[in-house]
Amino acid sequence: MQILQDDLISAVSSSASHLSATYPIGNVQDDIPSLPYICNAATCTITLTVSSGMQALFLSGLQADSATVQLVTATDDSGQISINTTPYSSLSELATGTSQRISPEWFSFTVATAAATISSPYAGGTISEYTQGPTTLVLAGNLTLAADLVLTDSANSIQRISTGSALTAATMKLVLTTSTDRKDSPVSGDNIGFFIPTGGTPGTTGNFAKDATEAGASNFINVNNHGNVLIGSWVNTSTGNTVQVTKIIGDGTTSGDITVSSNLASGTVSSILNPIKLGIARAGSVLNIENPQLGLSRNFTDYSVRRPLLNGGYSETQRNICKGFDVSAMLSDSNVQSFEGFYRAFRSKPFPAIIAEGFDSARNENTRMAGFYYLRSAPSMAYATHSGSATQTEFQIHEVI
Numbered sequence: 001m002q003i004l005q006d007d008l009i010s011a012v013s014s015s016a017s018h019l020s021a022t023y024p025i026g027n028v029q030d031d032i033p034s035l036p037y038i039c040n041a042a043t044c045t046i047t048l049t050v051s052s053g054m055q056a057l058f059l060s061g062l063q064a065d066s067a068t069v070q071l072v073t074a075t076d077d078s079g080q081i082s083i084n085t086t087p088y089s090s091l092s093e094l095a096t097g098t099s100q101r102i103s104p105e106w107f108s109f110t111v112a113t114a115a116a117t118i119s120s121p122y123a124g125g126t127i128s129e130y131t132q133g134p135t136t137l138v139l140a141g142n143l144t145l146a147a148d149l150v151l152t153d154s155a156n157s158i159q160r161i162s163t164g165s166a167l168t169a170a171t172m173k174l175v176l177t178t179s180t181d182r183k184d185s186p187v188s189g190d191n192i193g194f195f196i197p198t199g200g201t202p203g204t205t206g207n208f209a210k211d212a213t214e215a216g217a218s219n220f221i222n223v224n225n226h227g228n229v230l231i232g233s234w235v236n237t238s239t240g241n242t243v244q245v246t247k248i249i250g251d252g253t254t255s256g257d258i259t260v261s262s263n264l265a266s267g268t269v270s271s272i273l274n275p276i277k278l279g280i281a282r283a284g285s286v287l288n289i290e291n292p293q294l295g296l297s298r299n300f301t302d303y304s305v306r307r308p309l310l311n312g313g314y315s316e317t318q319r320n321i322c323k324g325f326d327v328s329a330m331l332s333d334s335n336v337q338s339f340e341g342f343y344r345a346f347r348s349k350p351f352p353a354i355i356a357e358g359f360d361s362a363r364n365e366n367t368r369m370a371g372f373y374y375l376r377s378a379p380s381m382a383y384a385t386h387s388g389s390a391t392q393t394e395f396q397i398h399e400v401i
Helices: 025-030 333-346
Strands: 003-005 009-014 041-050 056-060 065-074 103-115 124-129 131-133 144-145 150-153 156-161 170-177 196-197 201-209 232-238 242-248 258-264 267-273 281-286 287-288 295-301 305-308 312-316 322-331 351-354 369-377 380-383 390-399
Touching: 003 056, 009 170, 009 281, 025 333, 056 351, 056 369, 103 287, 124 305, 156 281, 196 258, 287 333, 322 333, 333 390
Parallel strands: 124 144, 131 150
Antiparallel strands: 003 287, 003 351, 009 041, 041 170, 056 103, 056 281, 065 170, 103 156, 196 201, 196 267, 201 258, 232 242, 232 267, 242 258, 295 322, 305 312, 322 390, 351 369, 369 390, 380 390
């Protein structure tokens, strides 16, 4: 089990601006994953300046179609490391109120000797592993890359591993893009084919419809059911305009419920792209303690609204689902003291953690066990040996999204 016990990010910036003053880049450093940074471009690079001692990076509330992270220190470079941008598997989980589109992800890093070194001029061939080379490389033949090529005079590379070691001061770059059309991927209901401005003249408010003939209010697309129209979504139309959705009132079916960033005329919607978002970014040192014992309990809290009706009917509104764990762990004396110190410092404050590590790749603990958690109550501890060398530690942990 790993707990990110401090935040060593000293500065954060983005190559693009934000959708509005509500969603600035500084939001990634607060404790509210549901209040993210929303980029006002379809591609942006978020730069994190990290002080010495960083062992792990944690990201939560990410939304992007493709994403990579790169670490650079004074002497070493990681190359491009892919970030998992696979959405939750079921479209039904993207319905109203599900704010977390991509699972949280945990990265641990260490500096390792480069697997291979190439010299200049290079005769050509396939490079199959992370390779160190000179800062200037002359090619004397064809070069095929099967992995990162980092042109640096360092013999070391920063690599992602299960348990990280402390790095020197680093600059971390998250490169995020959005590119996948979502207008024809509704959770339920009709596809989106047309934008109709309020009153029929170009403006910043209006509604989405299936096609140009569906102009009546009763035929507007229910964006809650559609599930892929979000604050910050990019709307491209046949009129040549590209705008972002800045406001959604209700379910989008009342005239003027959709507000966009600039005037938009009636026109065919050619694409709707998800916004680029990031809720939480943390990079810091890690408290490593023993994995929970067998029998670790994982549970879920469903915040959906359920209303049994007096006539026997039923009404419901989909909301977020958060995961939680009931943890029982046998900790060494030194680790239990460190964990107690962590609890005294954080108490009710949320923190990134990965509950269990060492699974095979198919079980991917970096996403399934990682999360932005808080302790439901104070942990309990009981000596398991007369010498006090081992302590049975019990606590409950709950996700924040």
